Amino acid sequence: MPEETIIPAQPRHRLTTRIWHWINALCLITLLMSGLTIFNAHPRLYWGEYGANGDYAWMAVGSSDTMGYLRFGDLRIETTGVLGNWQDDQGRTQKWAFPGWATIPSSYSLADGRRWHFFFAWIFSVGLGLFILRSLWNRHVQQDLRIGLQEWRPSAIWNSIKSHLKLSNIRQTGEQGYNIIQKLSYVGVIFVLLPSMIFSGLAMSPAMDANWPLLTDIFGGRQSARSLHFIAAFLLVLFFFVHIAMVLVSGPVRQMTAMIFGGKRKEPPA
Amino acid sequence: MTIITRRKLITSAAIGAGGLLSGCDALNRSSTFQDVLASAETANFAVQRALGDRMALASEYTLADRSPNFRANGTRDPGTADYASSAAQGFADWQLRLTGLFKKPQQFSMAALLSMPQRTQITRHDCVEGWSAIGQWTGVPLKILLDLAQLQGSAQFLVFHCADRLGGRPYYESIDLLDGFHPQTILAHRLNGESLPIENGAPLRLRVERQLGYKHAKYVTGIEAVASLAGIGEGKGGYWQDVANYEWYAGI
Numbered sequence: 321m322p323e324e325t326i327i328p329a330q331p332r333h334r335l336t337t338r339i340w341h342w343i344n345a346l347c348l349i350t351l352l353m354s355g356l357t358i359f360n361a362h363p364r365l366y367w368g369e370y371g372a373n374g375d376y377a378w379m380a381v382g383s384s385d386t387m388g389y390l391r392f393g394d395l396r397i398e399t400t401g402v403l404g405n406w407q408d409d410q411g412r413t414q415k416w417a418f419p420g421w422a423t424i425p426s427s428y429s430l431a432d433g434r435r436w437h438f439f440f441a442w443i444f445s446v447g448l449g450l451f452i453l454r455s456l457w458n459r460h461v462q463q464d465l466r467i468g469l470q471e472w473r474p475s476a477i478w479n480s481i482k483s484h485l486k487l488s489n490i491r492q493t494g495e496q497g498y499n500i501i502q503k504l505s506y507v508g509v510i511f512v513l514l515p516s517m518i519f520s521g522l523a524m525s526p527a528m529d530a531n532w533p534l535l536t537d538i539f540g541g542r543q544s545a546r547s548l549h550f551i552a553a554f555l556l557v558l559f560f561f562v563h564i565a566m567v568l569v570s571g572p573v574r575q576m577t578a579m580i581f582g583g584k585r586k587e588p589p590a
Numbered sequence: 591m592t593i594i595t596r597r598k599l600i601t602s603a604a605i606g607a608g609g610l611l612s613g614c615d616a617l618n619r620s621s622t623f624q625d626v627l628a629s630a631e632t633a634n635f636a637v638q639r640a641l642g643d644r645m646a647l648a649s650e651y652t653l654a655d656r657s658p659n660f661r662a663n664g665t666r667d668p669g670t671a672d673y674a675s676s677a678a679q680g681f682a683d684w685q686l687r688l689t690g691l692f693k694k695p696q697q698f699s700m701a702a703l704l705s706m707p708q709r710t711q712i713t714r715h716d717c718v719e720g721w722s723a724i725g726q727w728t729g730v731p732l733k734i735l736l737d738l739a740q741l742q743g744s745a746q747f748l749v750f751h752c753a754d755r756l757g758g759r760p761y762y763e764s765i766d767l768l769d770g771f772h773p774q775t776i777l778a779h780r781l782n783g784e785s786l787p788i789e790n791g792a793p794l795r796l797r798v799e800r801q802l803g804y805k806h807a808k809y810v811t812g813i814e815a816v817a818s819l820a821g822i823g824e825g826k827g828g829y830w831q832d833v834a835n836y837e838w839y840a841g842i
Contacts, residue, residue: 349610350614353614358720359720361718361719361720362717362719362720362721364721369651369655369714369722369724370655370657370714370722370723370724371721371722372657372659372661372717372721372722372723373661373721374657374658374659374661375657375658375659421611424611424614424618425614425615425618426611426612426614426615427615429618429834429835430718430719430834431830431834431835431836431837432618432624432834432835434718434836434837435624435627435628435630435835435837436614436618436627438627438630438631438634438842439626439627439628439629439630441630442630442633522842524716524720524842525638525841525842526648526714526716526799526800526801526802526840526841526842527638527639527800527801527841527842528638528641528841528842529648529649529714529800530642530646530647530648530649530799530800531638531641531642531643531646532641532642533649536649542714542716542722543721543722546720
């Protein structure tokens with residue numbers, strides 16, 4: 321069996337990928353937490369152009385004196401202690417939707433939450449744009465994320481799923497090229513979810529509505545854009561947890577070292 | 591070995607998350623850091639003004655698109671004796687005073703305003719909190735009043751003085767001249783075909799459609815043309831800008 325060849329000139333993660341990865345991680349955490357502060361100002365989501373307290377919300381966080389709840393359509397789930405009715409670090413009961421440990425700042429301030437959100441939104445947007453351009457230019461996307469025709473075969477995808485169910489298989493990965501599930505996740509996050517956060521965010525802006533009316537229409541109205549912004553944010557949270565779990569399973573020290581210092585790139589056996 | 595590493599990682603992640611939060615609160619209290627964060631407003635203003643026609647219109651809708659109920663927010667009734675007596679006579683005695691850097695400062699009665707050309711527009715009101723309501727507004731284009739009173743060359747901003755107070759302070763707002771002369775910037779006195787309700791700002795409220803709701807001053811009593819916002823209130827251009835860190839430019 322031929323030996324794997326290490327290409328010393330190219331690290332596993334390029335410098336631009338590593339810089340962007342960590343800046344982006346900081347941005348996503350601050351954007352999520354300041355975004356939850358903004359959500360707390362009106363913890364109700366609607367479809368269409370308009371939506372306010374008198375209108376039907378498909379999702380809402382609410383509270384009574386004794387309990388908090390999360391409502392999806394007609395389904396009401398009690399969330400006392402976490403959403404809608406929780407104790408702050410002084411032991412006082414608070415009725416904001418998301419608790420202080422999940423928001424920036426930790427006490428409710430819509431104005432401050434917006435400041436954090438828009439500042440980091442700029443770094444996030446410019447960073448994502450530069451990373452995508454650079455990764456097309458240096459062929460990171462074409463070399464590492466391009467999905468070959470044979471990878472699209474249902475049997476190939478099924479094999480990859482089965483392979484993920486065995487932890488020992490996940491442990492072995494991390495030095496070869498990405499598998500189909502990794503590629504789909506990364507492509508989906510970089511080219512779909514992250515850009516949709518920027519555009520659904522802009523679609524909520526009254527000035528952008530005048531500048532680019534089509535943008536709000538694409539999302540089905542301002543309140544739909546707000547709902548999709550929220551849903552996409554939580555898909556990113558889901559990605560974050562799976563991503564962290566995979567790093568922990570596959571060798572956290574090696575993976576973290578590689579994402580900080582570059583790591584080694586191995587060519588699969590010829 | 592790996593177990594310990596993982597446990598350590600999880601523990602340090604938890605400590606890190608706690609540190610992040612208190613660190614964020616400390617940063618949030620720093621006025622230098624607040625200035626850094628606020629620099630995004632400058633970028634938003636410059637880029638949003640550059641991305642489209644500077645006179646681009648906000649979306650307008652049909653009667654069928656309106657919200658069943660138009661939500662009111664902020665002051666729902668100024669609650670003063672003067673306001674109540676004016677309301678009792680249908681605001682027949684209401685005066686709109688144009689002061690400051692005008693060549694012809696003057697005041698308009700409601701009757702005078704109602705006799706001017708009107709604009710009716712069905713637009714979406716976007717609150718900073720996140721909700722939206724669509725309503726039909728009728729009012730006098732601000733441009734007509736500005737043309738009558740004639741701005742002096744040094745005027746840069748229009749300050750809207752209001753009859754309501756929040757937390758003991760008078761409400762006010764301000765816009766620049768570009769928004770002042772925008773065709774959809776009107777002083778509305780009708781909502782959905784009826785006299786403007788008190789909770790929505792009777793008898794006159796500003797509509798400045800490309801910005802968020804807190805810019806749309808209600809119960810407007812006067813428009814002051816100024817060269818700088820420094821001398822008004824605490825100098826940040828509006829009630830919410832003075833009392834909290836809301837941005838003067840509310841295009842997003």
